[in-house]
Amino acid sequence: xxxxxxxxxxxxxxxxxxxxxxxxxxxxxxxxxxxxxxxxxxxxxxxxxxxxxxxxxxxxxxxxxxxxxxxxxxxxxxxxxxxxxxxxxxxxxxxxxxx
Amino acid sequence: xxxxxxxxxxxxxxxxxxxxxxxxxxxxxxxxxxxxxxxxxxxxxxxxxxxxxxxxxxxxxxxxxxxxxxxxxxxxxxxxxxxxxxxxxxxxxxxxxxxxxxxxxxxxxxxxxxxxxxxxxxxxxxxxxxxxxxxxxxxxxxxxxxxxxxxxxxxxxxxxxxxxxxxxxxxxxxxxxxxxxxxxxxxxxxxxxxxxxxxxxxxxxxxxxxxxxxxxxxxxxxxxxxxxxxxxxxxxxxxxxxxxxxxxxxxxxxxxxxxxxxxxxxxxxxxxxxxxxxxxxxxxxxxxxxxxxxxxxxxxxxxxxxxxxxxxxxxxxxxxxxxxxxxxxxxxxxxxxxxxxxxxxxxxxxxxxxxxxxxxxxxxxxxxxxxxxxxxxxxxxxxxxxxxxxxxxxxxxxxxxxxxxxxxxxxxxxxxxxxxxxxxxxxxxxxxxxxxxxxxxxxxxxxxxxxxxxxxxxxxxxxxxxxxxxxxxxxxxxxxxxxxxxxxxxxxxxxxxxxxxxxxxxxxxxxxxxxxxxxxxxxxxxxxxxxxxxxxxxxxxxxxxxxxxxxxxxxxxxxxxxxxxxxxxxxxxxxxxxxxxxxxxxxxxxxxxxxxxxxxxxxxxxxxxxxxxxxxxxxxxxxxxxx
Ligand SMILES: Nc1nc2c(ncn2[C@@H]2O[C@H](COP(=O)(O)OP(=O)(O)OP(=O)(O)O)[C@@H](O)[C@H]2O)c(=O)[nH]1
Ligand SMILES: [Mg+2]
Numbered sequence: 212x213x214x215x216x217x218x219x220x221x222x223x224x225x226x227x228x229x230x231x232x233x234x235x236x237x238x239x240x241x242x243x244x245x246x247x248x249x250x251x252x253x254x255x256x257x258x259x260x261x262x263x264x265x266x267x268x269x270x271x272x273x274x275x276x277x278x279x280x281x282x283x284x285x286x287x288x289x290x291x292x293x294x295x296x297x298x299x300x301x302x303x304x305x306x307x308x309x310x
Numbered sequence: 311x312x313x314x315x316x317x318x319x320x321x322x323x324x325x326x327x328x329x330x331x332x333x334x335x336x337x338x339x340x341x342x343x344x345x346x347x348x349x350x351x352x353x354x355x356x357x358x359x360x361x362x363x364x365x366x367x368x369x370x371x372x373x374x375x376x377x378x379x380x381x382x383x384x385x386x387x388x389x390x391x392x393x394x395x396x397x398x399x400x401x402x403x404x405x406x407x408x409x410x411x412x413x414x415x416x417x418x419x420x421x422x423x424x425x426x427x428x429x430x431x432x433x434x435x436x437x438x439x440x441x442x443x444x445x446x447x448x449x450x451x452x453x454x455x456x457x458x459x460x461x462x463x464x465x466x467x468x469x470x471x472x473x474x475x476x477x478x479x480x481x482x483x484x485x486x487x488x489x490x491x492x493x494x495x496x497x498x499x500x501x502x503x504x505x506x507x508x509x510x511x512x513x514x515x516x517x518x519x520x521x522x523x524x525x526x527x528x529x530x531x532x533x534x535x536x537x538x539x540x541x542x543x544x545x546x547x548x549x550x551x552x553x554x555x556x557x558x559x560x561x562x563x564x565x566x567x568x569x570x571x572x573x574x575x576x577x578x579x580x581x582x583x584x585x586x587x588x589x590x591x592x593x594x595x596x597x598x599x600x601x602x603x604x605x606x607x608x609x610x611x612x613x614x615x616x617x618x619x620x621x622x623x624x625x626x627x628x629x630x631x632x633x634x635x636x637x638x639x640x641x642x643x644x645x646x647x648x649x650x651x652x653x654x655x656x657x658x659x660x661x662x663x664x665x666x667x668x669x670x671x672x673x674x675x676x677x678x679x680x681x682x683x684x685x686x687x688x689x690x691x692x693x694x695x696x697x698x699x700x701x702x703x704x705x706x707x708x709x710x711x712x713x714x715x716x717x718x719x720x721x722x723x724x725x726x727x728x729x730x731x732x733x734x735x736x737x738x739x740x741x742x743x744x745x746x747x748x749x750x751x752x753x754x755x756x757x758x759x760x761x762x763x764x765x766x767x768x769x770x771x772x773x774x775x776x777x778x779x780x781x782x783x784x785x786x787x788x789x790x791x792x793x794x795x796x797x798x799x800x801x802x803x804x805x806x807x808x809x810x811x812x813x814x815x816x817x818x819x820x821x822x823x824x825x826x827x828x829x830x831x832x833x834x835x836x837x838x839x840x841x842x843x844x845x846x847x848x849x850x851x852x853x854x855x856x857x858x859x860x861x862x863x864x865x866x867x868x869x870x871x872x873x874x875x876x877x878x879x880x881x882x883x884x885x886x887x888x889x890x891x892x893x894x895x896x897x898x899x900x901x902x903x904x905x906x907x908x909x910x911x912x913x914x915x916x917x918x919x920x921x922x923x924x925x926x927x928x929x930x931x932x933x934x935x936x937x
Contacts, residue, residue: 243503251671251747255503262506263378264750265418269514275532276633279541284636284646284749286539291524292415293531293753295633295646300748 229272229287230301237273238306240266245303257303265289266304319360319368320485321402323393325426326410327419328376329754331438333357334468335410336373339478343770347623348757349650350376351668354386356393365482372404375667378418379425381500384670385904394429395498406432406484408477413443413450413465414525414755420516423459424509428498433461434480440465441473442755446525455520469760531755535630544634551627555618556723559691560698560716563610570610571867574603589795596856597791598784604852604868605845606779608692613768615688619657620767624759628653629751636749642731643738645669645746648678652730655685656723659897663904673742677734679904680914683897684730684890686723689844693888694722696848700869701881725889729921783846786839790850794835794857806858813854827923828883828930830876832858841893879933886929892918 232238243266245257252260266272266289275293276286284297324332328350337344340359345352357373374393375386382391396403409426411419416437423435437443437452456463464480467473501509517524538544578599585591622628628650636646647669655662662682669675686694698715705714790813799807808814816838817831824834832854840847848868855871872881892898898911905911 249745251745257748258503259379259381259501259506260383260748260750262503262510263421264752267507267510276535276539277541278539278634278637279545280637282541284633286535286633286753288527290417291527292418293527293755295629295636295749295751295753297636297749300750 227306228302229266229304229306230298232272232274232285232306234274234277234282234285237271237309239309240268240270240272240304241307242268242305243303244305248300248303250300257300261304264294265292266294271309272304272306319370320405321370321372322406322408322481323372323374323404324408324410325374325390325394325422326376326438327378327412327415327422328352329752330376330410330412330419331466331468332376332410333373335408335436335438335466335474335477336371338468338474339371343766344373346763347628348626348754349623349629350752350754351386351647351650351665352376352623354389354664354667356389363482363485364478365486367482367485369481369485378422379501379506380498384668385675386667387670394426395496403429403431406434406481408434408436408481409461410436410438413437413439413448414446416448416450416521417513417517417524420513421506421509423461424512425498425501427459427461428496430497432484434477434484435459435461435463436466436477437463438466438468441467441470443525446528447523448525449522451520451522455516458516458519528755531626534756535753538627538630539633544630545638548631548634551618551622553720555615556720557712557716558618559611559614560695560719561713562614566610567607570603570607574599574607575867578603592795592857593788593791597787597795597853600852600856600868601787601790601849602779602784604696605692605783605849606776608695608845608848609772609775611691611695612688612775613772615691616657616768616771617764619653620764621759622653624757624763626754626756629753632751633753639731640746642735643674643742643746644677644731644734645671645674646749647751648674651678651682652685655682655687658687658689659683659685659894660900663897663900667904669747671744671747673738673744674747676905676910677737677742679901679910680737680917681730681734683892683894683914683918684726684733686726686889687844687894689894690888692845692848694719694885696851696869696872697881697885700872700876701878722885722889725886729889733917733921778843782843783849786842786846787849787853790835790839790853791857794853808854808857826930827887827926828877828880828934829887829926830880833880833884837891837893842895844888844893847893877934878937879930882933883926883930886925887922890918890922890925892922 243258243261248257250257270289273288274285275288278284284295285301286293286295324336326332329348333344333353334346336342336359337346339361342359344357353373353375359371360368361371362368372393374390377387377390380391380394382388392398394403394407407426409423411423426433437450443450452463452465462480462484464476466477538547578595581594581599582591632646632649635649639646639648651662651665654665659682662685663679666675666678669678698718702715702718707714707717794808794811794813796811799810813835817835820834821831832851835854836847836850839850852868855868892915898915901911901914902908
């Protein structure tokens with residue numbers, strides 16, 4: 212039901228996503244683009260969820276913890292709260308180095 | 311017509327993000343004791359309560375499951391959506407919404423408030439956890455926020471005495487004013503990602519205008535997590551906690567259990583000495599005291615188990631455990647979140663099955679529900695403990711650090727967990743095929759458990775357990791006593807009288823079916839009422855052996871009687887049976903309710919009884935061959 216509004220389709224400068232950040236790295240969210248991420252959810256749902264959990268353009272994120280094995284899932288700080296998510300789905304969140 | 315005049319009390323609903331303190335507020339308003347814990351997804355049903363406002367109005371409050379959006383993704387969130395939108399049958403939407411927001415995390419919490427404003431219904435915003443917000447250095451201008459949002463804003467501290475006073479006054483104010491105006495038409499529709507971004511912008515605007523400082527996330531939580539969420543130490547710690555929990559159930563409870571045991575046999579002796587020999591004395595001593603007493607003994611163990619669960623829930627560690635285990639549980643296709651319902655199932659599978667509501671994907675949820683009863687629930691503890699006491703020598707291991715009985719208990723718990731994982735694996739690779747739903751879970755800040763809450767929680771549990779012993783188990787024991795005592799033995803009988811009773815006949819009728827797995831007729835009798843409540847099996851054995859006792863074979867304790875009359879393979883076989891057996895009507899009926907039909911409970915019963923029989927058969931045969 213949602214198209215992809217313009218802001219998140221624009222590539223972030225470094226072209227990185229949240230799923231590839233290492234522990235301790237900080238970044239700023241530049242967009243949410245769920246295309247290319249395989250989930251059980253209907254189209255557009257992952258994007259909406261990410262926004263509802265605070266992963267939206269402009270949010271500051273920092274990777275705090277990594278689980279085992281495979282450094283997955285990750286716990287990240289999103290502005291004032293902490294969120295656990297898997298790297299696979301974190302790919303939908305585009306990031307640029309923190310300002 | 312004003313709300314005051316109408317027959318029904320005005321209804322208010324508590325809506326907000328998960329874990330923002332709605333239930334704590336509900337309890338503070340109504341004086342109830344609904345479950346409050348520090349992880350998202352505690353409340354999964356709507357709960358209704360009443361209070362009388364400062365101006366003397368009787369008001370109905372509805373506590374709801376937490377949600378990030380009215381879009382409702384999982385069954386618990388659907389409850390919230392349906393109540394708020396008035397979609398529940400025979401129920402209008404609430405007269406007033408109290409939006410509860412965690413003041414330490416307004417950026418996230420206000421989004422839902424902005425969305426709820428679209429409903430066009432009267433709203434009060436409660437900024438809860440103001441104490442924590444102040445500690446973090448948040449500076450929130452409530453008056454400016456109220457002006458900007460156009461709704462009354464009140465600070466609250468749900469866990470402090472008097473911390474809801476401002477909210478109470480505001481509710482009175484709102485009741486008086488909105489009775490006059492008719493609510494605006496509902497402007498809510500499912501938000502698209504574009505709408506959500508717009509809400510987010512609105513929130514950023516509100517924050518810029520009204521929040522001078524959003525505060526820092528607590529450093530303590532971060533430091534603790536650096537250890538507890540460490541990929542290696544974190545997992546090691548989690549397993550240590552679980553091991554300690556199961557070990558403590560055995561070790562800590564021993565002394566109080568001996569006390570209760572002493573008291574029960576003292577009472578029995580006293581009654582036996584006071585009353586004349588006859589049916590009444592037998593009913594009291596062999597039926598009620600032996601039966602109910604052999605169940606009540608386990609109260610200390612249940613309390614130790616609940617102590618651990620309550621502490622884990624209150625600190626905020628459960629969400630961490632779900633995080634740590636997500637990958638490992640993913641190996642069998644389960645969601646990390648499934649850990650939370652599964653841990654509750656150690657207490658009882660019924661709340662465990664209900665807690666699975668927070669898992670939105672139907673396949674993941676069903677898989678979790680289907681394995682929840684394999685977690686060793688507290689009603690199985692009596693059976694395990696009794697058999698361990700009878701057959702496992704109390705030998706200290708590792709220089710007294712753990713005892714052999716505690717280790718066997720741990721092994722039984724482990725057997726339940728491992729078989730649950732195996733069943734999950736089979737289910738997820740056959741009927742419930744498919745990827746797991748995404749993990750997106752807030753990790754709440756750690757909180758020190760409040761000793762008073764823990765004590766109240768334990769007291770509550772003790773009450774429930776004793777009430778059950780005093781009603782269901784008591785009644786079943788009386789019935790069992792009659793069945794085990796009548797008809798009386800014929801003239802010149804050589805066997806103990808119970809052999810000729812109805813219970814004896816039932817047991818002997820079932821015996822051929824259960825003989826291949828080594829069960830005696832006494833066990834067969836005990837298994838039947840055990841369906842109503844697992845721990846009754848222990849009570850029934852208590853009665854049967856009390857009635858079977860004859861002069862020289864008199865045993866002081868039930869464990870002693872069992873040790874004398876069962877072979878070790880039989881005992882092991884019964885333990886194996888109890889790891890799997892689906893003997894609990896309450897669980898089956900909650901599964902029926904949660905899955906809307908008899909199909910899944912039937913599947914559950916069939917697979918569990920098959921596993922139970924199979925496991926007992928193998929155990930009995932192998933043990934008989936080896937020993
Ligand atoms: N410091 C502080 N803690 C609070 C306050 N209100 C609630 N808590 C704690 O916050 C945690 C969550 O409280 P709950 O009442 O269970 O939250 P909920 O909103 O009902 O959560 P869900 O049912 O999961 O949606 C518990 O640990 C409470 O003790 C408060 O005003 N101040
Ligand atoms: Mg709640």
